[in-house]
Amino acid sequence: MKHRPVADVSALPDHAFGYHAPIWWGNTLMIFIEGAAFAILAASYFYIRWNFDAWPPSRTPLPGLGLSSINLLVLALSAAPFWNAARLAQRHERPVVVGAWLAFGVLFGIAAIVLRWFEFKALHTRWDSNAYGSITWTILAVHLAHLLAGTIETMLIALVMFVGPVEKKHYTDAAVMAVYWYFIVISWFALYLIVFIGPRLI
Amino acid sequence: MAHANAIPAFDDPDDRPGMLTANEEDETWATLTRTWDEGSGLWAWLRSTNHKSISRRYIVTAIVFFMLGGIEAGMMRVQLSRPENSYIGPDLYNQIFTMHGSTMMFLFAVPVMEAVGLYFVPLMIGTRNVAFPRLNALGYWMYLFGGVLLYVSFFYNTGPDAGWFAYVPLAGPAYSPGKRLDIWAQMITFTEIAALIGAVEIVTTVFKQRAPGMSLNRIPLFVWAMLVSSFMIIFALPAIVVSSSMLAMDRLIDTHFFNPAEGGDALLWQHLFWFFGHPEVYIIFIPALGMISSIIETFTRRRIFGYPAMVLSLISTAFLGFGLWVHHMFATPLPQLGQSFFTAASAAIAIPTGVQIFCWIATIWSGRPRFTTSFLFVIGFFLLFTIGGLSGVMIASIPFDLQAHDTFFVVAHLHYVLLGGAVFPLFAAFYYWFPKLTGRMLSERAGRWNFWLFFIGMNVTFFPMHLLGLHGMPRRIYTYLPEMGWGNLNMISTIGAVIIIASVCVFLGNVWISLRRGVPAGDNPWDASTLEWATSSPPPSFNHLFIPVVEGRDPLWDARDGELAVVTGLRTDRHEGLLTSVMDAEPEHRYEFKGPTILPLILAVFGGGCIVLAIFTPWGVTLGAIAAFIILTCWFWPTISPDYDTPRTR
Numbered sequence: 001m002k003h004r005p006v007a008d009v010s011a012l013p014d015h016a017f018g019y020h021a022p023i024w025w026g027n028t029l030m031i032f033i034e035g036a037a038f039a040i041l042a043a044s045y046f047y048i049r050w051n052f053d054a055w056p057p058s059r060t061p062l063p064g065l066g067l068s069s070i071n072l073l074v075l076a077l078s079a080a081p082f083w084n085a086a087r088l089a090q091r092h093e094r095p096v097v098v099g100a101w102l103a104f105g106v107l108f109g110i111a112a113i114v115l116r117w118f119e120f121k122a123l124h125t126r127w128d129s130n131a132y133g134s135i136t137w138t139i140l141a142v143h144l145a146h147l148l149a150g151t152i153e154t155m156l157i158a159l160v161m162f163v164g165p166v167e168k169k170h171y172t173d174a175a176v177m178a179v180y181w182y183f184i185v186i187s188w189f190a191l192y193l194i195v196f197i198g199p200r201l202i
Numbered sequence: 203m204a205h206a207n208a209i210p211a212f213d214d215p216d217d218r219p220g221m222l223t224a225n226e227e228d229e230t231w232a233t234l235t236r237t238w239d240e241g242s243g244l245w246a247w248l249r250s251t252n253h254k255s256i257s258r259r260y261i262v263t264a265i266v267f268f269m270l271g272g273i274e275a276g277m278m279r280v281q282l283s284r285p286e287n288s289y290i291g292p293d294l295y296n297q298i299f300t301m302h303g304s305t306m307m308f309l310f311a312v313p314v315m316e317a318v319g320l321y322f323v324p325l326m327i328g329t330r331n332v333a334f335p336r337l338n339a340l341g342y343w344m345y346l347f348g349g350v351l352l353y354v355s356f357f358y359n360t361g362p363d364a365g366w367f368a369y370v371p372l373a374g375p376a377y378s379p380g381k382r383l384d385i386w387a388q389m390i391t392f393t394e395i396a397a398l399i400g401a402v403e404i405v406t407t408v409f410k411q412r413a414p415g416m417s418l419n420r421i422p423l424f425v426w427a428m429l430v431s432s433f434m435i436i437f438a439l440p441a442i443v444v445s446s447s448m449l450a451m452d453r454l455i456d457t458h459f460f461n462p463a464e465g466g467d468a469l470l471w472q473h474l475f476w477f478f479g480h481p482e483v484y485i486i487f488i489p490a491l492g493m494i495s496s497i498i499e500t501f502t503r504r505r506i507f508g509y510p511a512m513v514l515s516l517i518s519t520a521f522l523g524f525g526l527w528v529h530h531m532f533a534t535p536l537p538q539l540g541q542s543f544f545t546a547a548s549a550a551i552a553i554p555t556g557v558q559i560f561c562w563i564a565t566i567w568s569g570r571p572r573f574t575t576s577f578l579f580v581i582g583f584f585l586l587f588t589i590g591g592l593s594g595v596m597i598a599s600i601p602f603d604l605q606a607h608d609t610f611f612v613v614a615h616l617h618y619v620l621l622g623g624a625v626f627p628l629f630a631a632f633y634y635w636f637p638k639l640t641g642r643m644l645s646e647r648a649g650r651w652n653f654w655l656f657f658i659g660m661n662v663t664f665f666p667m668h669l670l671g672l673h674g675m676p677r678r679i680y681t682y683l684p685e686m687g688w689g690n691l692n693m694i695s696t697i698g699a700v701i702i703i704a705s706v707c708v709f710l711g712n713v714w715i716s717l718r719r720g721v722p723a724g725d726n727p728w729d730a731s732t733l734e735w736a737t738s739s740p741p742p743s744f745n746h747l748f749i750p751v752v753e754g755r756d757p758l759w760d761a762r763d764g765e766l767a768v769v770t771g772l773r774t775d776r777h778e779g780l781l782t783s784v785m786d787a788e789p790e791h792r793y794e795f796k797g798p799t800i801l802p803l804i805l806a807v808f809g810g811g812c813i814v815l816a817i818f819t820p821w822g823v824t825l826g827a828i829a830a831f832i833i834l835t836c837w838f839w840p841t842i843s844p845d846y847d848t849p850r851t852r
Contacts, residue, residue, distance in 0.1 A: 001725070001736060001761070003222045003748050003768045007414070009780055010771030013791045020790050022333040022781065025406040029436055033398055036440035044470060051465045127457050131465035134457035156835060164840050
């Protein structure tokens with residue numbers, strides 16, 4: 001078959017942001033997968049609820065709202081450094097600047113992970129006590145896994161920005177990292193409402 | 203054309219270069235071959251990230267599992283051929299039917315469909331590799347290790363034995379002590395990771411890497427089918443991820459998700475499993491629909507009738523497929539409203555499938571069909587799937603379902619839809635695409651034997667099962683008494699299984715001989731219209747010499763004068779590809795694919811090892827996370843690409 005050139009693409013850029021970038025799609029589909037998993041966990045929570053007369057089960061205190069609400073606030077504020085890092089990355093700021101904002105975000109991540117420890121305690125139950133304990137512990141643990149993964153990933157991207165060889169496409173990674181972090185934050189708003197506020201309403 | 207404005211097109215006729223000379227083409231071919239070469243030998247094989255080599259081994263592995271699952275089916279048929287047979291005892295029989303179902307669903311049907319997609323989607327949309335080549339390699343290794351785990355355990359008498367859907371409480375810690383069900387749960391972990399990876403690859407590749415001009419309304423229907431099925435995987439698999447993890451936790455760390463004594467619920471398992479399990483059927487079936495569209499188009503030499511209706515049917519099938527799961531649970535206490543809703547949904551899904559069948563009939567009617575083996579398998583699909591669909595409509599009705607539930611009637615139904623709806627299209631696809639995969643034609647004569655033996659064997663095996671079910675024979679029993687009067691029909695069914703095995707042997711012989719002595723295929727032996735046929739057979743490592751530009755739905759039929767419009771200017775000394783916009787496929791930017799590496803295999807070995815360890819101790823999860831962290835850091839740590847893009851100073 002003969003080939004008839006109709007266009008030359010050599011002048012096109014070598015990276016892009018947002019939904020123009022494959023990694024943005026990879027990340028978004030990952031969010032779909034994990035969002036679906038959270039939804040299934042939430043559905044299981046409500047399904048199990050109807051096996052109990054009282055919720056939380058009798059003799060289990062209501063989940064504590066003190067540190068868990070502080071953690072919610074920490075996670076809400078954590079979106080800001082990520083938002084700024086993504087904004088600066090899209091403007092191709094110097095790598096250390098983007099890296100510094102990501103490192104700032106990592107601090108919030110670490111704080112949230114530490115506070116999560118107390119949230120487990122605030123549930124006043126254990127995973128092996130009954131189905132209520134199983135589902136609430138699992139929801140917190142699965143979200144904790146996201147927090148850990150997101151924090152470590154951010155740390156690595158920040159490290160690349162500080163010491164690694166940086167190409168323009170790595171700015172795309174930094175911007176996409178922020179999208180993943182927003183998912184971690186937003187999903188926690190829903191799960192916090194279900195696990196900590198829910199028992200007061202249903 | 204819209205995209206002409208987005209790239210520096212040669213609008214002025216004086217600037218437009220002429221046809222590329224043979225010399226220029228040879229030079230490009232040589233450079234691309236050097237750049238995309240992955241070397242030879244075992245080490246290169248283990249490091250490969252080329253979508254075609256990975257899909258090839260995916261397909262071969264899936265066929266091996268198909269044969270293992272088939273051998274298990276044959277053993278069950280021998281055991282059931284006469285009453286009070288003592289060839290297989292009850293414990294082994296339980297393991298075998300569980301292995302058969304788990305193998306066919308998790309290790310054959312889903313992987314093989316994704317593998318065919320991962321091979322042909324990049325070729326059909328005119329790109330050089332899948333979006334994330336290393337991740338793709340990881341997917342294959344995880345799948346392979348999951349299958350090996352299941353079979354090694356089986357050979358050590360630790361095969362799962364609670365059926366492929368592992369209902370609790372039977373599968374729970376109280377009634378299934380030992381490790382058999384943990385093996386099952388972790389095999390699921392491996393295969394779900396592999397399936398999700400494949401789905402993400404396909405969606406991203408289809409959305410971002412289509413040839414310029416291949417707007418959404420010009421995508422080949424097979425690519426549409428893979429796209430829709432991949433979205434189903436993305437939303438359905440999380441249900442089994444969660445539920446199999448819950449099962450593993452109930453068994454390992456004493457959670458109570460499915461333990462009614464502590465507020466858990468056995469029916470929760472059924473809901474979660476079938477919320478995955480029913481879409482799973484369509485995850486297998488929708489790619490098969492795409493294969494049929496490709497084949498019918500080629501062998502009737504006309505465009506598919508009603509392309510928009512076909513695409514909308516695929517999408518609505520996918521949506522409805524998520525609303526049917528409860529019809530697997532009609533024998534459990536359900537509210538009347540739930541019963542009505544799921545009966546209606548189960549009947550409604552016949553509509554989009556019907557639309558597609560009528561579009562195909564219209565295509566065949568108005569075209570000039572060539573009755574090749576591939577086309578015969580498509581005809582076989584029509585007949586068998588219609589029978590399976592009719593028995594499906596019967597059991598969608600609750601009063602009938604309560605009679606037929608857990609009998610051989612259901613076994614007959616599900617084999618008609620799965621063999622008819624997935625295996626026949628797969629054979630059709632194999633005969634259709636084998637020339638592209640290997641450069642050789644399969645023998646048509648052996649192909650006809652293959653088809654007729656399979657078609658007859660399939661009906662002889664499974665049709666009597668309808669009657670057995672109506673006579674009350676339950677599924678999953680290892681033997682029965684002579685007074686039940688089921689002996690003759692079971693013997694007929696077993697004879698049918700022998701015919702199917704003969705057919706598969708003919709198929710394997712055909713492949714074996716054709717690989718050596720088959721007629722050379724040439725680029726486009728069937729005069730098909732889609733882009734995979736624009737390159738040589740088998741395709742070179744970089745797929746297409748130049749990225750084609752698409753100006754219609756049938757690029758090769760449009761280019762009958764032998765001229766293919768292409769873009770130039772992509773670097774040939776790097777793994778460079780062209781990315782285009784999601785809707786209209788206008789060129790956006792260049793993209794460098796990752797090259798070969800051993801890291802996916804290392805991650806699969808260590809991550810997989812920790813998944814197996816997690817059968818015995820929860821620390822396996824912790825260790826696995828640490829191993830994954832270290833390996834992924836090496837994986838993603840950037841290596842500088844000299845002269846690609848100037849690194850920035852800090």
